Amino acid sequence: MYDCKLCGVTCYTTYLCQDKCNRIKDMVNLYGVDTVLDVLETVLIRSEKQRNFKLKQKLNEEISQSLKIGNKKEAKNC
Numbered sequence: 001m002y003d004c005k006l007c008g009v010t011c012y013t014t015y016l017c018q019d020k021c022n023r024i025k026d027m028v029n030l031y032g033v034d035t036v037l038d039v040l041e042t043v044l045i046r047s048e049k050q051r052n053f054k055l056k057q058k059l060n061e062e063i064s065q066s067l068k069i070g071n072k073k074e075a076k077n078c
């Protein structure tokens, strides 16, 4: 038995999981490690600009939600 070198799951025949990590290795062989790493960093890790956009989006949702609640309370008082 081996521990997968990528994810650490116990494997029985190789140093990489047959289903998942071996597929990643195939992608690295196909596209090159730099391309795969670039895609992973682009897709999975947010830049500061993306984080700020997400934060503004979240704040706008909370503000509009609180305005809706405020409008409902005002309507009850009328």
Ligand SMILES: [Zn+2]
Pocket (backbone or CB within 6 Å): 004, 005, 006, 007, 008, 009, 016, 017, 020, 021, 022
């Ligand atoms: Zn693995």
